[in-house]
Amino acid sequence: MILHQRFIELGEGYGDVYELCELIRTNRDRLHGTFILSSSTPAGHAISLAATFNPVSTNHFMPIYICREGIIQQGDVKSKRRILFEEAAASANSTPATIELKHSSEFEERELFYHYVIGILRLNHLLPPLR
Structure with a gap:
């Protein structure tokens, strides 16, 4: 039973992506x-990296x-941060789902973007419904 799903924003830099990758590796059983998540911008695609985890015990x-829109990708060349994320996901037997979204700047508030x-x-049945 899941009663609440919420984004926890890390940051946009290398250290934040490393932290996300470590969360994936150390919580692989909960992953x-x-x-x-990709959004079109004039500079290219703004890439967000995200991982969701199953609830712990009775929680x-x-x-x-999420590391929100910290990577700008032009063309098909993947950034080192994206490659690190894909490797961490693979080490936990997960293949990241790629989804095209509106950019967060199109929303008045960040919470509206996350909803x-x-x-x-x-x-897309990538998250379970609330019960």
């Missing part, structure tokens, strides 16, 4: 899914850790 909270993303993930 529910990994995501590469009904499903965290979604939008959760809706997209649920519609």
Whole structure:
């Protein structure tokens, strides 16, 4: 039973991506899914990296850790941070789902953006529904 899903924003830099990768490796038994979220910008694609984990014991909270839009990708060349994330996901037997989204700047508040993303993930059956 999941009663609450919420984004926990890390940061946009290398250290934040390393932290996300370490969360994936050390919590591999709880890992529910990994995501590469892409948004079009004039400079290229803004990439967000995210991982969601199953609730612990009797807790009904499903965290979604995210490094939001910190990677700008032009063309098909993957950044080192994205490669590190994909390797961490693979080490936990997860293949990141890639999803194209609206950029967070299109929303008045960051919380509205996160509600939008959760809706997209649920519609694609990448997150379980709330019960």
